[in-house]
Amino acid sequence: MISANEYFDGQVKSLGYKSETGNSTVGVMEPGEYEFGTSTHETMIVVEGEMMVKLPGETDWSTYKAGSSYQIEANQKFQVKVANQTAYLCQYK
Amino acid sequence: MISANEYFDGQVKSLGYKSETGNSTVGVMEPGEYEFGTSTHETMIVVEGEMMVKLPGETDWSTYKAGSSYQIEANQKFQVKVANQTAYLCQYK
Numbered sequence: 001m002i003s004a005n006e007y008f009d010g011q012v013k014s015l016g017y018k019s020e021t022g023n024s025t026v027g028v029m030e031p032g033e034y035e036f037g038t039s040t041h042e043t044m045i046v047v048e049g050e051m052m053v054k055l056p057g058e059t060d061w062s063t064y065k066a067g068s069s070y071q072i073e074a075n076q077k078f079q080v081k082v083a084n085q086t087a088y089l090c091q092y093k
Numbered sequence: 094m095i096s097a098n099e100y101f102d103g104q105v106k107s108l109g110y111k112s113e114t115g116n117s118t119v120g121v122m123e124p125g126e127y128e129f130g131t132s133t134h135e136t137m138i139v140v141e142g143e144m145m146v147k148l149p150g151e152t153d154w155s156t157y158k159a160g161s162s163y164q165i166e167a168n169q170k171f172q173v174k175v176a177n178q179t180a181y182l183c184q185y186k
Binding site for chain 1: 106140142178
């Protein structure tokens with residue numbers, strides 16, 4: 001089953017599925033600034049577009065373009081800013 | 094606006110958005126065999142999982158793994174088989 005998810009009043013939408021190695025979502029973010037929280041370790045991969053990310057414990061924002069990725073430990077919060085509609089893959093494992 | 098789309102009774106779901114270079118969708122396919130038709134040139138990129146594809150005019154199936162891509166001209170039909178839930182990016186331009 002492919003789950004359809006919405007966050008921040010539809011500003012972020014995702015599709016959940018099972019890959020061969022665990023749970024994943026592909027999603028799209030509207031321009032804006034968001035705070036996400038993790039319950040498991042997550043690997044975020046920018047599929048198309050660009051994200052500015054403030055990783056847990058960091059004070060500076062880092063830019064991640066299409067093809068690049070970053071990792072977040074479980075039970076952490078992180079901030080994301082996007083200037084244009086941006087697509088991502090998130091792997092939960 | 095992020096559009097949410099469903100095809101083949103929900104077996105294929107996608108999210109539509111505008112990238113800096115044109116229209117795109119990210120989507121997920123359930124295991125199965127599908128025939129798609131194009132109205133514009135499309136570039137399909139496998140994001141996670143694997144697709145077997147019979148390109149227009151071909152008799153053989155080709156396998157496309159995560160990170161690989163293929164192109165379809167406008168107004169063509171092509172067949173796709175997936176054995177596991179598979180995520181893709183489609184660029185329409």
